[in-house]
Structure formats: C-alpha cells, structure tokens
Amino acid sequence: MIVEPYAADPAFPDLEAAGDPVSMRQLFGEHLRPAGETAYTIRDCRLSRVRYRKGARCVLQYVLTLSHPATGAERTQWVTGVMYTGGKTRRKWEKLLKSAPDVPGADPAFEPFAFVPELDMLVEVFPYDRRLPGLPLLMAGPSPDLEAPLLAHFGPGWRIEAWDVDLVRYRAELGATIRISARAEEAATGRAEERRFYAKVYHDDGGEQTHSVLRTLRDRTHDGTAFSVGRPVAYLDDLRTLIQKETPGVMLRDVLLKGEDAGSAVRKAAAALAELHLSDVTPPRLHSLGDEVRALERTGRLLRWACPHLGAEIEGAVGAVISNLDEVPPTPTHLDLKLDHILLDGERISLIDLDGFAGADPLLDTTGVMVRLGGMSLLFPDFDEERGKEYERAFADEYFGRVPEAWRDRLPVHYAGAALKMAVGFFRRREAGWPGKIESLLNTAGESLAGRTPQ
Secondary structure, eight states: OTTSSSOOOTTOTTHHHHTOHHHHHHHHHHHOOBSSSOOOEEEEEEEEEEEEETTTEEEEEEEEEEEOTTTOOEEEEEEEEEEESTTHHHHHHHHHHHHOOOOTTOOOSBOSEEEETTTTEEEEETTOOTTOTTHHHHHHOOOHHHHHHHHHHHOTTEEEEEEEEEEEEEETTTEEEEEEEEEEEETTTOOEEEEEEEEEEESSTHHHHHHHHHHHHHHHOOTTSSEEEOOEEEEETTTTEEEEEOOOSEEHHHHHHHTTTHHHHHHHHHHHHHHHHHSOOOOSSBOOHHHHHHHHHHHHHHHHHHOGGGHHHHHHHHHHHHHHOOOOOOEEEOSSOOGGGEEEETTEEEEOOOTTOEEEOTHHHHHHHHHHHHTHHHHSTTSOHHHHHHHHHHHHHHHHTTSOGGGGGGHHHHHHHHHHHHHHHHHHTTOTTHHHHHHHHHHHHHHHHTTOOOO
16 A cells, blocks of 8 residues: 555545555556457556655556457556646646547557546556657657658668667656667668667757757767767657667676676776766756755655655754755766666766756765665665675775865765665665665665765
C-alpha cells in the first residue's frame, strides 16, 4: 500500500488505492477502453515511478502486463495516472474530450486517455502524452520532419530503406529518449550503411538549449582534451525534439560491473570531469545557491513523505546541509552526472545527457559520482561494497589532485547532499528495498556531516 510507510496527504485521500497494484489492476480493467476490436486482459500491474508535490500534484507511472484473449500472447503497456487537487483533474479530462487528440501510427491496447472517477485520476496511455505531443509521431516511424536531418547526416544521394525505433527511457509528462536505427542506401552505388541516432523529446524548449550546449562544447573539445560530448544532428522545434548521433563507448557503470581495468576508467573519468570544471565555457544559465537550497528542500519533503518514521533525521540532515552551503564562483557543471552518463571509449571519456548543464558549484557533480561509486552495492546487491569504496577513493584522489585545493573543503557538505538526492532516486523508481536504502544513505549523509567523508 502506498500509505505505508508513506505519510498521509489529506489533499489526496485516494493515494493508498492509487499505489496498490491489485486495486489499480481492477480499476484500469474497468475504465481503460480497447483501442480496437481486441479486448486485452490485464494480468499484472506494477507501479514503476512516482513524482509528488505535496498538496498539489501526483504523477504515477504504471507498467501493465496484458494478455491477448485468443492467443494468450503477452505484451507490455505503459500508462500514467495524474492526480491534481481542487477538481483540476476532471477539468483537464473534459478539455481532452473536446480536443480529441490524434495519436498517429500508435498501436496501444487502449484508447489514448481515460478518467477514473473513483480516484479523480486522469490516465494517459503510452505513447499518448499530453505534454509530449511529438512522442507518438516519433514512435510511429520515419516522418518527413525527422527523415530530412538524418539523410543530411548520411550525405547527398542517400535514401532511408529501413527504420527501427526503440524506447530507451520515458518519464511521463517530462521527456522521453528514443533510439533510432536507420539503414540508408546510396542511390549511385547501392552502398548501404546503418547508423544509430537518439531522439530526445522534451516538454519544453530545453532541447533547443541542450542543442546549443552540445555545439559549444564540441567546438571547444579536440583530440587533446580529456572528454568529448555527443554530436548534435538537429533540433526539431515543432516536435520539441533533439536528434543526436550515437555516442560510442561503454557506460562507466558497466565497466565497474565487469571489473576489467575499472580503476583506470574511474581515474580517466575524474580527469575528464576536472577538465570540464576548469574549462572556460560559458554555460547558458546559472544554478545558484538559492536554486540548490530549493532542490534540497524538495528532496527533504519527498523523503519525509516516503519515510515519515525518519522525519526528524531527514529534516536534521537537510537543514545541516543547507546551513553549511556557501556561494562560490560558478564553473561549467553537468548537474545530473550519474555513472551511466559517463562513457569510456578507449582512452576517451564522453559525457552525455547534458540537459542540466549550468554554471554551478562543481562539487555537485563530483560528489554525485562519488556517492554512486561508494554506493554501488546499493545499486547492485551483488557488487562488493569495499570495491566500490576503493573506486570512490581513486576517483577523489585523481579529481582533487587536478583542481584547486580549496575545493576539497566543501566536500563533506556536498557529499551529504548527494547522498540525500541518491536516496530520493530509489523511492521515485520504486526499487526493491527502497526504505532500507534510504535509511542507509541517510546514515551516510550524517557521517559525512560529522567529518567522516571519503577523501
């Protein structure tokens, strides 16, 4: 049940039922209407992600397992439940009824949207997403808008012969990442090539800004620099979609799991990050001290809702981090750096997913990586905890050997903040054992604030 151990919210009295897979399987079966003649049976319902703003809005992503009534063949269907306060949910549903949105080329099991009156919940059926209007078109396959920039990347005289689309990541009403495998043929020679691209769909104009960031960073990097970034192909304003060429390399996370020369990879990543932080690139925006305080306050609110029994400890840790933050000269900062955003291709490090790129305290990047290295056993239960700690120390040693010595003074407070943010991620993704992982990272934050930070 979503209410245990979560704290109750009077603004959402039906949140318990919304978080109960058994209840939701029944309600979806009653309210989702078949998109065609086939009436699929919902065999299973799993809550996969939660976004929550107390007293205002809750977004819940579900994964449904469906069964064909005649053949028994199973398929997976994403659906999203959105709940607002003050009757706003029903008004949005009524507005959708009037607009009758078109979902080109989609093959969902159910009609694009529905309303569950028992929960005052608007339901969106993937690929329909009212805040990502370009998503259905991209999932449907090649379109003139998308085909033109890809053909331009192949060169004159080429035509696309085949096209495969795979969903890589989907965050309801925020964005999606789609992998496109395009096979093209040169008309004059008959020569064929297959290339991979990634299309990132945005709910706002963030893709245009990221496109500009990637172009700027690529202009500043060369063979002698320690890092590179993905190559942008085009930004499609009408679809709010950024197209990038596939960035070669293996995720640092996967290198660590294999364990082959992982220590060297960690040090290369640290050197690349230091070079980014010391570069003279001018970011398009700033992430100020006030912005970071607000981010930590949101983190604290969500953690207290997720684990009310730890409320006092969470409030104390968040308050201690905020009170010890200092305003520092901003440097180019990734601002969403995880182990799968760092790719290793031979001697070269590539940084991807630069949507958050800003001028900020660089220790936000550094500690985000360190906490994940030290917490690899939380991410992957079979991973040796001490090995993760060794990688963390190697990363810190390489990084702080390359940046101003005074930066290390801010390590304890930012390390604690990074641990709290990592804890929220376990809850949002509904990972197995998330309450215990939150408690473990809360302890990590406390130890760092007490001066026991990996150096």
